[in-house]
Amino acid sequence: MAKRTGIEVSLAIAEAVRQSEVDVVSAYPITPQTHIVERLAEMVADGELNASYITVESEHSALSACIGASLVGTRVFTSTSSQGLALMHEIMYLASSLRCPIVMALANRALSGPLSIWNDHSDVMGERDTGWISIFSNNGQEAYDLTFMAFKIGENKQVSLPVMINFDGFLLTHMIEPIFIFNDSEIKNYLTLYDPTYRLDPKNPVTMGSVGLPEIYTEAKKQQDLALRNSIKVINDTFKEFKERFGREYNAVETYRADDAEVVIVMQGSIFESIQIVVDEMRNEGYKVGAVELRLWRPFPFDDLKSSLKDKKAIVVLDRAMIPGGPQGPVLSEVRSSMYLDKKRPMIIGVLAGLGGRDILLSQYKEIFNMGYDALKTGNEPEMAKIIGLRE
Amino acid sequence: MKIKEKPKLEELPFATIVTEPGTSEYYKTGDWKTLKPVVDKSKCIKCANCYIYCPDNAYEEDKEGYFNPNYDYCKGCGICVIECPAHCIGFVEEETE
Amino acid sequence: MSKILRPKEVFLNVFANKMVSRREYFARGHRACQGCGAALVLRLIFKEAGPNTIAVNATGCMEIISSPYPYTAWKIPWVHVAFENAAAVASGIEAAIKALKNKGKIPANEDINIIAIGGDGGTADIGIQALSGAFARWHKFLYVCYDNEAYMNTGVQGSSSTPLGASTTTTPAGKISIGQGNWKKNLPEIAVAHRIPYVATACPAYPLDLMRKVKKALNANGPSYIHILAVCPPGWGTPPELTIRISRMAVETGVFPLYEVENGRYCLSLDMPEGLRPIEDYITIQRRYRHLKKETISEIRNRVLKEYKRLQLLEKMDFEES
Numbered sequence: 001m002a003k004r005t006g007i008e009v010s011l012a013i014a015e016a017v018r019q020s021e022v023d024v025v026s027a028y029p030i031t032p033q034t035h036i037v038e039r040l041a042e043m044v045a046d047g048e049l050n051a052s053y054i055t056v057e058s059e060h061s062a063l064s065a066c067i068g069a070s071l072v073g074t075r076v077f078t079s080t081s082s083q084g085l086a087l088m089h090e091i092m093y094l095a096s097s098l099r100c101p102i103v104m105a106l107a108n109r110a111l112s113g114p115l116s117i118w119n120d121h122s123d124v125m126g127e128r129d130t131g132w133i134s135i136f137s138n139n140g141q142e143a144y145d146l147t148f149m150a151f152k153i154g155e156n157k158q159v160s161l162p163v164m165i166n167f168d169g170f171l172l173t174h175m176i177e178p179i180f181i182f183n184d185s186e187i188k189n190y191l192t193l194y195d196p197t198y199r200l201d202p203k204n205p206v207t208m209g210s211v212g213l214p215e216i217y218t219e220a221k222k223q224q225d226l227a228l229r230n231s232i233k234v235i236n237d238t239f240k241e242f243k244e245r246f247g248r249e250y251n252a253v254e255t256y257r258a259d260d261a262e263v264v265i266v267m268q269g270s271i272f273e274s275i276q277i278v279v280d281e282m283r284n285e286g287y288k289v290g291a292v293e294l295r296l297w298r299p300f301p302f303d304d305l306k307s308s309l310k311d312k313k314a315i316v317v318l319d320r321a322m323i324p325g326g327p328q329g330p331v332l333s334e335v336r337s338s339m340y341l342d343k344k345r346p347m348i349i350g351v352l353a354g355l356g357g358r359d360i361l362l363s364q365y366k367e368i369f370n371m372g373y374d375a376l377k378t379g380n381e382p383e384m385a386k387i388i389g390l391r392e
Numbered sequence: 393m394k395i396k397e398k399p400k401l402e403e404l405p406f407a408t409i410v411t412e413p414g415t416s417e418y419y420k421t422g423d424w425k426t427l428k429p430v431v432d433k434s435k436c437i438k439c440a441n442c443y444i445y446c447p448d449n450a451y452e453e454d455k456e457g458y459f460n461p462n463y464d465y466c467k468g469c470g471i472c473v474i475e476c477p478a479h480c481i482g483f484v485e486e487e488t489e
Numbered sequence: 490m491s492k493i494l495r496p497k498e499v500f501l502n503v504f505a506n507k508m509v510s511r512r513e514y515f516a517r518g519h520r521a522c523q524g525c526g527a528a529l530v531l532r533l534i535f536k537e538a539g540p541n542t543i544a545v546n547a548t549g550c551m552e553i554i555s556s557p558y559p560y561t562a563w564k565i566p567w568v569h570v571a572f573e574n575a576a577a578v579a580s581g582i583e584a585a586i587k588a589l590k591n592k593g594k595i596p597a598n599e600d601i602n603i604i605a606i607g608g609d610g611g612t613a614d615i616g617i618q619a620l621s622g623a624f625a626r627w628h629k630f631l632y633v634c635y636d637n638e639a640y641m642n643t644g645v646q647g648s649s650s651t652p653l654g655a656s657t658t659t660t661p662a663g664k665i666s667i668g669q670g671n672w673k674k675n676l677p678e679i680a681v682a683h684r685i686p687y688v689a690t691a692c693p694a695y696p697l698d699l700m701r702k703v704k705k706a707l708n709a710n711g712p713s714y715i716h717i718l719a720v721c722p723p724g725w726g727t728p729p730e731l732t733i734r735i736s737r738m739a740v741e742t743g744v745f746p747l748y749e750v751e752n753g754r755y756c757l758s759l760d761m762p763e764g765l766r767p768i769e770d771y772i773t774i775q776r777r778y779r780h781l782k783k784e785t786i787s788e789i790r791n792r793v794l795k796e797y798k799r800l801q802l803l804e805k806m807d808f809e810e811s
Binding site: 462469 | 564
């Protein structure tokens with residue numbers, strides 16, 4: 001029987017990695033993910049986790065070593081944040097094109113400059129094109145559960161892609177939350193032995209990573225794209241199986257009181273829980289509001305998002321990262337473009353909030369919902385996203 | 393050619409992994425040369441210098457212990473001509489058809 | 490401590506090559522230039538390493554010519570990831586194999602060689618971080634650097650392994666420039682500084698010596714490093730048939746001394762009883778040096794002799810390291 005434990009989320013994730021019986025951990029410490037790698041090192045040092053722990057000298061080498069280890073046919077875990085993710089950016093593309101099911105615990109932290117150690121989503125937004133599966137968690141329990149599911153999804157032979165589990169830096173990594181931690185015996189048979197078809201094995205020599213001449217590059221990219229798109233079925237099946245086995249429900253798109261809502265906020269990450277408080281308050285005042293979380297970021301859940309949003313009157317997309325000089329908000333631009341071809345679609349407005357870890361007050365969420373109502377009243381869909389709380 | 397340079401999407405292997413070792417042998421680099429080595433077996437001392445110094449592994453040992461260049465792969469670099477201690481390898485112009 | 494004699498001295502030595510194994514793991518049909526020194530280097534290394542080997546290759550000449558899809562010259566498992574991380578990927582492979590052995594998934598006594606290959610660019614410049622990290626972590630693998638003394642694959646741009654006075658496209662000889670203005674980075678010394686159990690330099694003109702060093706390196710009790718000279722006819726401006734002769738001259742003039750450092754103990758591989766050949770023999774036949782004036786040639790000669798003398802002194806020293 002799983003025990004409800006008060007445990008720091010980072011340590012819970014490390015526990016999930018241990019219970020998944022990884023073979024190789026290759027990670028470089030960076031605020032705010034340090035507690036994960038420290039706990040894993042402790043576990044290896046005490047013999048609780050039987051894995052090779054590579055104390056790499058940079059994040060770039062961390063992911064490179066992960067690829068090497070994964071191609072030998074072992075289960076691999078890494079973790080990073082912000083600058084580290086940016087440093088390994090080159091190799092992120094290779095991890096997915098070489099089809100290595102690496103699992104990364106990504107503590108979302110703002111990218112420099114100016115230097116920031118606090119939470120926002122600019123790091124993960126820089127990796128949209130890398131071909132990784134990307135899933136958001138909203139609280140410690142989800143971060144813990146999704147780590148197991150990440151291995152299951154990635155190692156599925158139809159998928160064979162790396163998976164990143166996003167969780168907010170400091171807001172989740174350093175929080176002690178009540179989490180149901182599985183007993184080792186409960187979770188032991190959840191994951192099966194990782195058995196890739198192709199591996200680096202002298203008994204069966206293969207060449208991996210050859211030069212992709214123009215004659216085949218297009219087909220290679222299409223193959224990768226199909227694998228990522230088709231993984232949505234495996235992801236949904238994994239969520240369903242998890243619910244049947246352990247009772248907790250996960251969806252590609254999470255909603256809170258959004259079924260009959262007029263105005264919803266679309267966002268990602270742990271602020272989902274704060275918004276739920278404001279939704280309840282405003283519902284009591286008579287406003288029909290709701291919240292929609294884009295839990296699955298890549299592959300983009302076009303169908304699920306459409307069915308959650310199509311009959312809303314106005315949606316306000318809350319971005320926690322900025323695209324300077326361009327469409328301002330990454331989630332805004334993708335949601336807008338996903339609904340571009342629809343004859344009937346809600347009004348779409350964008351806001352930027354919580355950049356660089358700035359707190360978003362509950363009153364500001366109310367302000368954001370009211371922006372949605374204003375848009376309905378005036379019929380005006382502003383093109384620029386508004387930055388909430390900008391002191392100017 | 394037994395090997396597909398332009399496979400269709402369904403034919404492209406998983407992650408473009410080449411599963412057959414040594415498929416470079418399907419590509420004959422022999423047409424790169426302008427001069428070709430010719431071994432004079434009467435002077436050859438069977439020392440294997442030509443075999444060991446060839447970057448393209450073009451020399452094949454026969455039953456008698458002589459080494460013969462495989463013109464399908466020999467690029468005509470001339471290393472064997474220079475390194476042969478018996479000076480028995482001539483470097484002649486390749487005939488064009 | 491083994492010494493080999495110069496072939497000029499002992500003609501009978503020529504037959505030693507005949508005893509070499511006939512197995513090949515670097516297939517022909519690869520796209521290397523005619524007379525490519527690096528291709529011969531790889532052929533000899535893998536002839537020695539054998540089938541129980543995993544190779545990791547950094548981006549560069551040898552990776553490009555050996556793996557244009559769907560042609561592969563590799564008859565052993567081989568992976569290419571990126572330019573600067575051959576040592577990091579090799580670290581991951583070594584750690585994974587160790588983990589599999591710890592979990593009993595592969596037999597503990599199974600000996601799989603891991604060889605990381607990089608050019609001088611992918612080792613001395615962009616790859617130095619990964620190399621240093623892998624050595625520091627003491628992974629049991631062999632790193633081979635085939636040194637053609639520039640970024641050859643992209644068109645002969647200078648690297649930190651380009652020797653003084655050599656003309657490359659980014660260190661060109663010009664009206665006010667002698668070409669590369671700095672001395673070549675000493676990669677074997679960097680490897681020795683990490684105190685790894687085996688470091689060596691090798692040259693394809695001495696194939697049996699090269700293969701012996703590969704064998705020793707693969708049996709070392711920790712990381713090992715071999716730095717191998719690879720003559721590049723288009724990059725150096727030399728005729729392809731002279732590749733081996735020039736490689737030999739590099740050794741005989743002392744420009745590329747052959748030595749091993751086993752657990753800190755230096756040992757020169759060649760006995761040179763008649764001393765070193767004059768450096769002009771080596772320099773004047775290469776087009777990349779043809780602009781050199783007497784002063785630069787003197788500077789090069791003095792430095793080469795100084796470096797060689799340093800090795801001779803190091804050989805005499807007894808470091809008491811095991």
